[in-house]
Amino acid sequence: MGKTISEKIFSRASGKDAYKGDIVIANVDGAMMHDGMAKLVLDAFHEMGGKQLWDPSKVAAVIDHVAPSANEAISVVQKNLREFALKHGVNFFEVGSGVCHQLMIESGLVFPGGLVVGSDSHTCTYGAVGAFATGIGSTEMAAVFLSGKLWFKVPETLKISVEGKLPPMVFPKDVILKIVGTVKADGANYKAIEYCGSTVREMDVEGRLTLSNMAIEMGAKTGLIEPDRKTLAYLRSLGHTAQMGYKSDEDAEYFQKLFLDVSDLEPQVACPDLVDNVKPVSEVEGKEVNQVFLGSCTNGRLSDLRVAAKILRGNKVKRGVRVIVTPASRMVYMQALKEGLIEIFLDAGCAVCNPGCGPCAGGHQGILASGEVCVSTSNRNFKARMGSAESQIFLVSPATAAASAVEGKLTDPRRLLKEA
Amino acid sequence: MVKRGKAWKFGDDVNTDIIISGKYKFSITDLDQLSKHAMEAARLEFAAKVQKGDFVVGGRNFGCGSSREQAPLVLKHLGVAAVIAKTFARIFYRNAINIGLPAVECDWVDKICDGDVLEVDLSKGVVRNISCGESYVVKPLPPQLQLILDEGGLVSYVKKHGKLPW
DSSP: OBOOHHHHHHHHHHTSOOOTTOEEEEEOSEEEEETTTHHHHHHHHHHTTOOSOSOGGGEEEEOOTTSSOOSHHHHHHHHHHHHHHHHHTOEEEOTTSBOHHHHHHHTTOOOTTOEEEESSGGGGGGGGGTOEEEEOOHHHHHHHHHHSEEEEEOOOEEEEEEESOOOTTOOHHHHHHHHHHHHOTTTTTTOEEEEESHHHHHSOHHHHHHHHHGGGGGTOSEEEEOOOHHHHHHHHHTTOOOOOOOOOOTTBOOSEEEEEEOTTOOOEEEOTTOTTOEEEHHHHTTOBOSEEEEEHHHHOSHHHHHHHHHHHTTOOOOTTOEEEEEOSBHHHHHHHHHTTHHHHHHHHTOEEOOSSOTTTTSSSSSOBOTTOEEEESSSOOOTTTTBOTTOEEEEOOHHHHHHHHHHTBOOOHHHHHHHO | OEEEEEEEEOOSOOBHHHHSOHHHHTTOOOHHHHHTTTTTTTOTTHHHHOOTTOEEEOOSSBTBSOOOTHHHHHHHHTTOOEEEESOBOHHHHHHHHHTTOOEEEOTTGGGOOTTOEEEEETTTTEEEETTTTEEEEOOOOOHHHHHHHHTTSHHHHHHHHSSOOO
16 A cells, blocks of 8 residues: 555654554654743653753754743743753754744754654644654653654645645735635644645745644644655755655545645635634735734745835835734844845834744734734734733734735735735 | 542633633743633633632643643643543643643533533543533543553653653
């Protein structure tokens, strides 16, 4: 019987002929923790008698969720994490380096065909380069630190074929919002997703990272994309000698196949308070906006900043609205500087913050007051995520975010295209 | 072991920000203090009124969202004896077992009302609703997970056996 990418990766990592439903003990190729979960990971590691890590070169420690620290409690967590990272010689990313998921890709700790775990649910992002990557809890992460191994149930795969050329002002974020709205919040629970089709093949790797990033919003364990020449070229441009990884066999078995044509897709928005509450932006246009967030592991990369800058160039942010721009990494920030994007943001009146998670998870840098509305390029709009339980978050593409910043209300970016 | 307590009923898709919001998780590391905000965005009175031995009852996809282990931790810390739901999001499910909080998959949660008195007998795989005289058969845990839960979680398991279960 043919195998999916997931089944091939788990066969390699467990040394067994693994198929969906099997419970396997697998060797992991990479493990990532960040400041948001570090206290519990380190507590569990020490409580379990941990003295050394199975392989520090495969471990990353990142300070990104509240970076720089916003309060003394987090400062203590970060101090302990920093000391642990330096003592054990793991790959350590200090305040200002960027969002953990972007750093894992940039640093080469993730590679096609690899099995990677992270103490963060959006670890599934690395599926975009053909790695099986998934979020785990803190206690499990401590167990991985000790042994380099973890048990997994080999998942079934939901294959999502996306076909068609994206219309102007419609982006990978709109595609994934449409998919989440269709599959719903638990439609892929315990499953692996495999994104394929002509739209995905045409998409650059940054766009693919946006698709894979939001696989968890459907409950999926990971969001895989078959590696191709673009994948290798992207990883090599970052200085890594990547190999091709795995493709699914023609006769592999899928849990379900979903087909989607995006040639007529409109810009999409996930309305409060669930990520699967997705509508075309044109249906909710006009909602007054207080804060716009451009950034996150979903949409803080160079292509995202370029699109937003194109719209903001020569424009001003609407009076009364604040715009927070957070590049996904230092590398992204420096390239944006070189291209003049940061100057455009500053000219328009945006607040440009250091690389990191920004306000996405409600830790700092843009906490919402009761009654406030945030238009955000991030991945979750849960009640109380960014502050008050009486605030609202609308998830959109960078283009829709930039257009909404200029207009001061939720705006279909095609409107600005028509006017331009 | 049979556990008896009151049901606190919630709906579908109870996410990790409802269970414990990031604004608290990123400013409070003391579990006593953090637990005071458990389920706050859904039911403000929950943390103050929940009794040791009570059950949290959800619908589909309980615990979706973040991988934060603080979510099951605050519930366990408040004395919640088990979370019973139609389905669980996978990371929450693993986290709950790993910290020793039973996560019980039950197809019949729609029959449970807020405030019902429940008896949960995990060894027999049954939830008894004392308030309305019904019993619901629940899905057993995979044996690998039952081992961890029986020891009170992964850390306790390692302390007792001197090694990981795998």
